[in-house]
Amino acid sequence: NAGVMQNPRHLVRRRGQEARLRCSPxxxxxxxxxxxxxxxxxxxxMVYLQKENIIDESGMPKERFSAEFPKEGPSILRIxxxxxxxxxxxxxxxxxxxxxxxEQYFGPGTRLTVT
Amino acid sequence: xxEVEQNSGPLSVPEGAIASLNCTYSDRGSQSFFWYRQYxxxxxxxxxxxxxxxxxxxxxxxxxxxxxxxxxxxLIRDSQPSDSAxxxxxxxxxxxxxxxxxxxxxxxxxxxxx
Numbered sequence: 001n002a003g004v005m006q007n008p009r010h011l012v013r014r015r016g017q018e019a020r021l022r023c024s025p026x027x028x029x030x031x032x033x034x035x036x037x038x039x040x041x042x043x044x045x046m047v048y049l050q051k052e053n054i055i056d057e058s059g060m061p062k063e064r065f066s067a068e069f070p071k072e073g074p075s076i077l078r079i080x081x082x083x084x085x086x087x088x089x090x091x092x093x094x095x096x097x098x099x100x101x102x103e104q105y106f107g108p109g110t111r112l113t114v115t
Numbered sequence: 116x117x118e119v120e121q122n123s124g125p126l127s128v129p130e131g132a133i134a135s136l137n138c139t140y141s142d143r144g145s146q147s148f149f150w151y152r153q154y155x156x157x158x159x160x161x162x163x164x165x166x167x168x169x170x171x172x173x174x175x176x177x178x179x180x181x182x183x184x185x186x187x188x189x190l191i192r193d194s195q196p197s198d199s200a201x202x203x204x205x206x207x208x209x210x211x212x213x214x215x216x217x218x219x220x221x222x223x224x225x226x227x228x229x
């Protein structure tokens with residue numbers, strides 16, 4: 001299956017710990033997007049990356065959050081010193097660099113719970 | 116701030132009926148429009164996309180776009196209980212270099228009852 005992969009699927013962290021979420025795009029895709037879905041809320045854009053470049057991080061909280069998409073390996077969303085308000089589903093999506101419409105395909109998500 | 120609004124739900128239709136889901140958007144420059152289906156506890160699944168005015172059909176699904184009215188809709192014909200899910204309207208961000216960024220509506224919960 002060449003779909004978008006995310007791991008871990010579920011992650012539990014205590015307040016103050018770090019969370020690392022990983023995303024491998026679909027085969028042939030080089031654009032990665034991260035979205036967050038808070039309980040009972042809609043999907044919100046966080047960051048858009050291409051290999052080794054952050055294209056748009058306008059949706060990222062100013063502190064504690066960072067993202068990267070290295071030349072080799074998956075994209076990583078890092079949340080430092082997590083707080084309870086970070087509990088949410090984090091989805092990664094990818095698109096093809098040849099897609100005119102940039103339709104995005106989502107991975108299964110990582111459900112982060114901060115205790 | 117760019118906004119995407121969906122008709123308030125939940126929407127309940129009987130099996131076999133047509134379900135109509137509506138969405139309006141604020142950014143006149145938006146070029147691409149997407150409908151995702153999300154089952155509870157699952158990730159969004161792309162079911163339709165449209166970028167030209169008019170209708171686009173795919174099986175039981177028809178997407179309709181009217182850029183002058185800034186309106187996009189999704190019709191589901193012969194609705195089935197398996198169509199029961201939250202439907203998300205998404206619009207691309209046409210500004211600057213972030214042409215891939217999607218803005219989502221809050222979703223409409225659809226229930227198809229036997």
